[in-house]
Amino acid sequence: MHSIIHPTGEHDYRRGIRHHFDGSSQTAECSVEPGSAADLAKIMKVIKEHNVEFAVKGGGHTSNPGFSSTRGIHIALSRFRRITYNEGNKELTVGAGCLFHQISDYMRGRNRNIVGGGIGVGIGGWMTGGGYSLKTNQYGLGIDNLVQIEIVTPDGEVERAAEDLKSDLFWAVKGGGNNFGIVTEFVVKTHFQRPAYAKVLIFKEAHVEDVKRAILEFITRKDPKAAIVAAFRYYLKDSLELRKDSLEDPKDSLEDLKDSLGGLKDFLEDGSLSNFCYNYLLTRVASTV
Template identity: 40%
Template structure:
């Protein structure tokens, strides 16, 4: 009884200390960065705290702050060190996992880092961390160039590029992190560093997959690539369709320009299949997608020659209230694997009454996806070209959090068991960091790199400020 009373009292004291420290932090920031700090009910605060999945990132921040220079970020880290308040950094606000870009302390929004500077001479573009990929494409596509960026509208530049990043261009140019030339980084000790393979090779290694474990990135320099018209669009089917067609495409496709992204969907009580077709050129070779265009249960097909921007803007993913997600690494898809995916999707839609929507997304990426890898914290190599199969559940009730995560994990385990039996997965396969579910053991994200990354974080974060924020913590 005495122990219970003591622990309750201790918890109350710690909560009070945190509240006091956070209040002090907001006050100090308001004095140091006037006009850049916002409190609840203001328009800036509402905008800063807005997330794609509203319920999964519903923490009420004590205040928000919008730095506009790396020096501002350095000042913010100084305040965090002084007050030891919790904090988070938010870019596009599309992270799947709750608490990864939200906080009950100080929320740092990168929204003012909006520069986009294209250099056709060096085939690079400098991009502020507050941009969406939509902004970058709108700047570059009319100039005949593009970057290895996200595939759907509304996604921020930062998280995608720091954790991995699968793009419509990945089959030819690798992941997003493989295309970062340099980072402008503010470390937790308030150093402002331009990080490249030559200037800070240890940090350059760590930031390519290490996410927010080494500070706050305020801008990136990316490689650019040519971009003309594409042959692309969305094909839809009733029910969970195109199983054999998908397996055949994944097995036989040898054209790195050809890509298709099948998504099994449950939404509004209806089961359907969306196939996002993308050919990186104005015309696809005869027969490339005939099996999909002629498949049973087809309800619509808007695939045509168009600009990349037009295609990008046709893609819509509903915004969920709360989210549960996980991923299975699969080398290639066989019919038994796809059958297992369909079975688990039907099970989940039948038993999870609280579901807003369910998306199971398969990735028939060309086998050369990691040929452009030059290492990094995320251990992706051409020897093990694991492709992510993503399971996503959107739902409404906070009381369902544990059940939702358990249901998604159970479905993932069932699919992986079949994939292992088919010789297409492994228990120790590295997982895609952007899709991995909350609570995933870091050894499945970083493998043998984990000890080195922990040493690296201690070197650049001696005061352990990064323990006060969310994300995949080393």
């Protein structure tokens, strides 16, 4: 695939620098979409020769300006989206520009998936940052399931690294972000994937202490097949994102949860959702009402 440079102001330029959180984006001199690791290597040689400020964006889900945005040359990995599955060793090769819902769509019907992140999150920054997942209790972090990488080093060389190949570089990338190069491809383990159940519960501020106690108790039970993501958010009174009167009433949330869980007998029987998790959710959510 060929590479493209987008000058400031073009539609594709705006798409290239855009992030999930608007405050993370910066106005770059240009946005470039390399079409191959070889082209990216050439770009890195130019950047090194002229000592130009640059940044690299995979999925663009960071909430911090400067992490994957710049006022210099912005490199978007959106063309690195090839995905291939090896039926023999059950490993998945994923381009660094892939988003996790694209990976899940690709794996649909195979009853397998990788340890990964949420919808809209890119594999690049997530994986090189360690990769915490809802499956981490069972299978470890994303980097614990990493088999091999293709990486473009700061001096513009394309390398492959694994436990038995440039092992120091492989070790450094697993949690070191993009400080040691730009990963263009990941080879990762896959695991058997059963149907899963997820639920979003929203509680009003008056229940914060009860919710915190419930979360803490949930975590200490250490059910390997259960996970929870907690977010405490405060919105301006007139915020367009979420008005106060749109918050679910805890009693409504509980009834909704009971209805949703009522049809999960098949999941419970094959072990996708443990009986403990089912009963615990009902008990603890009820205690906050």
